Amino acid sequence: MSEAQATVSKDHGAQFRGTVSDEILVTVKGLKMHFPITEGVIIPRKIADVKAVDGLDFYIRKGETLGLVGESGCGKTTTGRCILRLEDPTAGEIMYDGKDICQLDNKDLVDVRKKIQVIFQDPYSSLNPRMKIGEIIGEPLKVHGIIPDEAKRRERIGYLLGRCGLHPDFADRYPHEMSGGQRQRVGIARALAMEPEFIICDEAVSALDVSIQAQVINLLEELREEFNLTYLFISHDLSVVRHICHRVAVMYLGHMVELSDCDELFDHPLHPYSQALLNAVPIPDPDLEKTREHTIIKGEIPSPINPPPGCVFHPRCPLAVDSCKKNIPDFREVRKGHWVACTEV
Amino acid sequence: MGKYIFKRVLLMIPTLLGAAILVFLLLRMAPGDICAVRYLGTGMAISEDQIQLCREQLGLDKPQLLQFFDFVWGYFIFDLGTSMWTGQPVAHEIGIRFELSLQVAVMATIVATVIAIPLGIISAVRQNTITDYVVRGFAIAGIAIPSFWLGLMIILGLLVVTQAWFGEPWMPPIQFKSIWEDPAHNLAQLIWPAVATGYRYSAVATRMTRSAMLEVLREDYVRTARAKGMTEKIVINRHALKNALLPVVTILALEFAFLMGGLVVTEQVFNLNGLGNLMVDGVERQDFTMTQNLVMLVVIVFVFTNLLTDLCYAWLDPRIRYS
Amino acid sequence: MGALLEIDNLQTHFFTSGGTVKAVDGVSYDVNAGETVAVVGESGSGKSVTALSILRLIPKPPGEIVGGEIRFQGKNLAFCTEDEIREIRGRDISMIFQEPMTSLNPVLSIGMQLTEPMMAHMQMSEAEARERAVKLLELVGINEPRRRIDQFPHHLSGGMRQRVMIAMSLACEPKLIIADEPTTALDVTIQAQILELMKNLTREMNVAMIIITHNLGVVARYADRVNVMYAGRIVETGKASDIYHRPRHPYTLALLKSVPRMDRPRQAKLDPVEGQPPDLTRLDGGCSFRPRCKFAIDKCAESYPPLEEMGEQHFSACFRSKESLAEIEL
Amino acid sequence: MVTVSEVQTEAQFEEVAPKKPWTKVAVDLARRQPLGVFGLAIVIVMIIAAVLADVVAPFNPLEEHFDAMLAAPGTDGYLLGTDEFGRDILSRLIYGSRTALLVGFVCAIVGSTAGLVLGVASAYFGGLFDLVLQRILDVFMAFPLIILALAVVATLGPGFENVMIAIIIPFIPQCARVVRANALAIREIPYVDAARALGFSDARIILRHMVPNVMAPYLIMLTTFLGQAILLEASLSFLGLGVQDPIPAWGLMLTNASEFFEGSPWVAIYPGVAISLSVFGFNLFGDSVRDVLDPKLRSR
């Protein structure tokens, strides 16, 4: 797919910093999350499912950043929420440190939750507007008895704020007194407070202005290095994903269509959807854009209530053949570490 | 759509049953009974055995569960029982009052709609101007003034003014005649309570119209309409009003439902032989059959109005119509 | 050649309880017939307010155009009567908004919303307008237009709605379309579809377009000329290739450097624009980018730098624009 | 290498606008909400009258003057006249503001707080609890306010406490419904998810993260109820089911007046004006509270 490759620099540039170990931190197997649509007045009964996530398998190594990309409604956010156990998955298992998160009782769950944290997309709604910044960051420390002492806790809050690029005096401010970028830093500081191992960044930089976005991306990278964190980086912005992720998974309509090392994926996207996605991203270079061929994928994303049979992408796929309408393609490893769910590549 | 209606109707059942239980229990928890009211209130010496006889005749000594069953079963066989006070069938007693209450409710609704919608729109369009303040003041005053007090003042005013102008004091008729039978008499009697309650009602609706309009006027599609070069008249009437009307219709309907049985105080002031008055009588007399059926009627009217409003919503709002 | 639209020192302020927000504080740019001009800037830079000011759609109160001129074919729109501007809206200049989900009236049919401006501005009968509406829907790539025309917005997906908005903006054959973040709310693949459609239609019909966006990639792909806005002013304006390859303003430069790019080798670290955008109620007389600027000098605090010509159609508002910015080359 | 944090702290901290002094906030509010200020003024006058009743009232409100029964306003120092027992109407109105405020505040606060608790709990736990509670609230909501209050007071009997209970009961479901709708929305907001992800207990999430954020609808309902309670009390009094003599209360004064107002209209006019004015004040104030807190929240 030459035109797709043409836009991505073959020169990968700087290598990712930090060390990625071979140890696997999270394993997701056969994850399904179906939201029932109920009907019925007194006793609700299920009439259909929104198949937000429909069978995912992947793992995340310790210290790496796995990117999860896709368009709205593809199930990437739901996947993150399942790992956080904010949703109870319909099927599948999520192994963390040898324990299945889905099976944990409340007490054990609290222990796991200390290790897994989340940074949300919207810096405006992810902070409780009625709490001061210091309270927001200090609350988990207090509740879980990590730092029961008030003065020490304040010190720690100050440190966390400083580490995230905020003056410690912000502890006495309310969220509405801050700008979007500053709030996102508070969100990061809150996630860091518990000294987690694993952070899910759910569109963590999407809502920020371009100039601020870069600040936050840099901060996230520094922190990963400093605290040896592992990220699941959920985003729809391919250029950011390329910048930050070790490996990238592409999702479409609840399914994973491609998973590979970052450079491999951007250089050699195999799945027609991945190719289309890359092609659709405009490059901030007018000369390049003038020469670039724009193949535009037709149609819209189908509803997850009634996904197409067979390969979910077939109605929009330029390569689709008859069998795509019936058979669900296997998620197969075509090259080492490069998995794709398409029969035609 | 049919399924939607069916669902809504089904959803009414627990509400109605709950209301029936609630009203049944509330009434029976109240101390005293109808026979005491009937015989002791007059100050004559009446012997206890006569009062006991009265209780037996009214079935007050039956087990309560049986009484409840009788009450609920009545709705299935369309027999609401007889009033414990007059011995007349409840349906008949209610029937007599229904026309009056309905007419007052309809007239008040007309008064309210005619006043509220234009005022609400003007107030919203001229937000934070003197016009807006005056309209809001007028509306809030309508909610603040007890309508029965307004009623008292209206009657007193009529008597005083007519005596001053015509020499003879005039007051509205105190006996109801159907509008089909004697329209002049009918209107002379009902226009005043309709105005007294309509004012409050219009105040509620004006506020609703205003806030709904304000909200809609901030919507993107209103900006789109302006960007298309539509005149302000079309922007308001076609684009904004149709959206803003939804909550207004709800308010109007709910108030209408409440008027059907909730005019208890105003009916006293104007001596209207309506459902509200019957309710007060029923409660005062501890007339179980009458009161519980009357309350159920009000609840049913309310629940059905709600249903109709929702259907109306669906009709006005294509988002619901086609889902 | 007189430009189709000339904006001259436009000032639009919002009078709020927190103070006067100088959302647009002296913006000037031109649009020539048939060309596509982009306005780029971050949120709060005043790009949308400028656009709304052109059609006088600023909600008043709190907003008000306090100064400047907007000349459209020689007529000053900034201070004409309400009736006069209404004649322009929808007929000569039409607009496409950011939120396709809320920009269409949910209770009116697509057809009604499409035919409305034609009947108002082109004196068409209902039947004529309807016929044209069907054609327009077909033009913007909506299947079964005859069926769709009687449907309501909620039947359509976001992309479809934006197509309807485009059809609506083309309805009266305008001379200028203002597209305010037309694709921000859409998914990448749909975004590409819509942008392509807009590009093709405006070229075919020779309609000028102002495209307002924060996405540098979109600008690069579609705009002939680019205006970069910061804190209510235009800091740099010029042909797209000049702006992208030869930026003269530190803000433009920093902006271009701060985004991760797929067409370049990966940087070890991004180069962000440090600091936060200024509070628009508390602007001083100096350059508003000064606190974040790596090239700031004392002079920057004294007065706001004027737009100076850097090359053909290339202007920049920085005292140091003419110096060599070589040390930070792209 | 310069770290991000060092560069930024100084610059950013300066960028945050300093807090405005409360006086400026108040003046600002007053300018934007002139009606609300007017309402608040009425309420404050009422509160002052209630607190200083012993000082400002010219007569003992219970004292009967049989030599001046139904005296017209202005005679013998009775500024607003006297009632049928020769009690000074002005003094009774002043003392009556205590009753009105007590009824208003107790009913509004208890009713809306109970509604708050039910509404938030219902939204947070959802499921069967929510379903059952919703049906129960439906039942209560199906009764017109006055009918439900009438039924309750008929059951409990008249009297001060019972009237307040009768007024509170219909308030609870109204508030619960509005709060629940808001709480449902809040439950979907990421900061609640964040709190769950941090492993907080349900109680903590409800009390610390949800309740403070439904304060806007709560306060709006509360201010709406203030006026409604006073009106309801007056209506119940008019039906003879309210507060009883000799307690000075406006609704009761109006009720008693209905026998005498033809010959002595002042006995009905002034209490009516007092009720209307106070409810007017509460509503104006409440409206402004709503405008400030949440212009979108609809209220009847």
Next chain:
Amino acid sequence: MSKYARFALALAVGTGLAMGASGPAKAETPKKGGILNFIVAAESPSYDGHKESTFAMVHPTRPFYSLLIRVNPENPSSPTDFICDLCVGDLPKPTDGGKTYTFKIKKGVKFHDGQTLTAKDLEATYNKIIFPPEGVSSVRKSFFKMVESVSAPDDETLVFKLKFASGAFIPAVATPFNYTYSAKDLKEHGYDWHEKNVNGTGAFKFKEAVAGSHVEAVRFDDFHMAGKPYLDGYKALISRKMAIRVQAIRGDRAAIEFRGFPPKQRDDLVKALGKEITVQESDWNCVLLYTPNQGRPIMQDPRVRQALTLAVDRWGGSQHLSRIAIVKTVGGIAFPNHPLAATKAELVRLNGYGTDLKASREKAKKLLAEAGKAGLKFELLNRGTDQPYKIVGTWLIGQWRQVGMEVTQRVEPTKSFYNSLRKTKEFDVSMDFNCQSVVNPIVDVSKYVGSAGNNYANFAGKDQELEDIYNQLVQEGDEAKQREIMRVMEKRALSDMAHEGITLWWYKINPHRSYVKGWKIAPSHYLNQSLDQVWLDK
């Protein structure tokens, strides 16, 4: 009989207080025609006189029926002036030592449906009233305890045989609720038929009724009194609120209300309409009392109860309250001005009736202090009816406050009021009243005896002396002696033991449109409501 003459004279003073232009007693030629609109404050549960006891039934339905005997419509203020309605001639003198009364029944009396009335109809009527079959309600059957049998030997003769001679018999027969029904109706339709149906021999026929609104009647052309009635018909309009009733007369929606208006309303009407309003006034055979509950420890001490009555300024109250409430006359246990009633000189000797108010109240305070109950706090249970209960209640509380008592008021609607009074007995002191139709003090004062069914003071069995006094009164035939015993009983009940406290006797005021003629006020709102003699001067 001198005592009746004296009594009639006394009452006539009250009656003569007409304030309009025309005196009521002038003989004018009645005009025929017209519809009388009058207003009734309540709605009757049924039309069956034997079953009901409310004026709300009497006012609209009494004109449908005839009684065997009735009060003299020309002299209704006399409690003893009865005339024949369905019988012929004067009232029969009892024979058989006062144990047999034989009535001669009028001939040619027609029912509205055309039946002819005979003694058999009256026999059936009175048998229904006095000896109702099991399950049939007759609320005043206890009035006829002395009756042994009722029989009609032929169509024109009705015979009552009594168990013992009793002065209460004739007043009982004259009770206005004893509507005469047809034997055939009772037999064919059953005893419940008259609850909803009307067939009488009265001056007016039932036309239509709308529940909650009105009852309408038309002239009965075959009425047994020649030339009567004068009216073409009448309409009884129901209105619950006093204000509306007054306004209805002011706005001429109705001409008269028969129960009675408060004095203030009378003044308002006269002020507004002047000569167009005529006022008739009379003492009223109803009395408002307060009853301390002796089941409560605080009320068991007679000194406390005496203090209660001593605190009340009855003479002052008579002046003040009579301007705002339907009460006026100071009296003891017997209807004021009745031969058996106490004179003022006799009254002032009772606790609480003294003219030296200050002394009385000092004494009250002293008694309270002695009883250790200074600053007594209690609750007054009252009935939720404005006139006169709530006004008098509020007044009483003010009176008691003068001796340092702190009294709150609990007002309950009628239904729960009687429940608290009779069943649960949950009250400290309660308002109560005694109100009868035909004035008959010997029967009426039974209320003050502890064992009486309508005595709520809870001292049954604790005051045998009072019981004995009352038994003596009942069995005494001589009027002077009766009066003496009455005084003893009064002193015991009201003063020494202070079981009850009488506040004031009611005072009936009927302001009406001056064009209403021929109606005379009676001492009870139950009496003289046949309307056959009423006419309109329009």
